[in-house]
Amino acid sequence: MDFTDEKDYIMRIIKEMVRVLFSLVFGKKYVSVEIEKENKYEVSGKKLQSFLDMIDSGQINEAENILLNNIDYTNKDEVMAAALFYQHLSEKDSEFLENNNYTKEEVLSGFKQLLVQSGYQDLFYMLKDDE
Numbered sequence: 001m002d003f004t005d006e007k008d009y010i011m012r013i014i015k016e017m018v019r020v021l022f023s024l025v026f027g028k029k030y031v032s033v034e035i036e037k038e039n040k041y042e043v044s045g046k047k048l049q050s051f052l053d054m055i056d057s058g059q060i061n062e063a064e065n066i067l068l069n070n071i072d073y074t075n076k077d078e079v080m081a082a083a084l085f086y087q088h089l090s091e092k093d094s095e096f097l098e099n100n101n102y103t104k105e106e107v108l109s110g111f112k113q114l115l116v117q118s119g120y121q122d123l124f125y126m127l128k129d130d131e
Helices: 003-026 033-038 048-056 060-070 076-090 094-099 104-117 121-127
Strands: none
Touching: 003 076, 003 104, 003 121, 048 060, 048 076, 060 076, 076 104, 094 104, 104 121
């Protein structure tokens, strides 16, 4: 597996884990991220779209800090907002991330931390790599 394949793998694994997490959290089938983004998820009153806009404008670390400092890990809607945040990040190419002081590995690490903090560590073990 070359470097590009590894990055695509990270994106695919996060996308699949978001789908599984959605099914576990809400007890229904996850159809598409576009539909879920339309639900206007929030973290402490800040809309998911606002976080996604920050990512798109290169304010990745700032957006992640706000998200993680304000999330209620017991609130399933906020956990899903954070999962969708990491999914959106995983869809960015490595060049964009690196230009904004972020990496695909950090996306995966942040998503794993979200799973553990929100009590979905069983999914974390499915993600466990050869560290």
